[in-house]
Amino acid sequence: MTVNLQIDEVLIQExxxxxxxxxxxxxxxxxxxxxxxxxxxxxxLDLFGTIDYDDDYNYKQQRHKQ
Known part of the structure; x- marks a missing residue:
């Protein structure tokens, strides 16, 4: 796509x-x-805090299951 833009030359050089x-x-x-x-x-980042977690979930117990 071709787009013609007027961009500050100092900004481009920087x-x-x-x-x-x-x-x-x-x-x-x-x-x-x-x-x-x-x-x-x-x-x-907007998604943080929108997931409901189970308070009874024991992640340590899940690690020991095989």
Missing amino acids: ALALSNQQTEHDVVEQALREYVQRRQQMKI
Whole structure:
């Protein structure tokens, strides 16, 4: 997909200097991948506290069963 964007040149140059990417295209693609990954991680964090646990469950007992 081709997209024309106006991106701050200083920001692009800083990203190029900080990354191991060679082109502006690669820097933008890496940034988008990191953005998506971070948002997916944040969705997982939202799930904490939503699972009901059985108070009577004895995980130590389960370890000794064979």
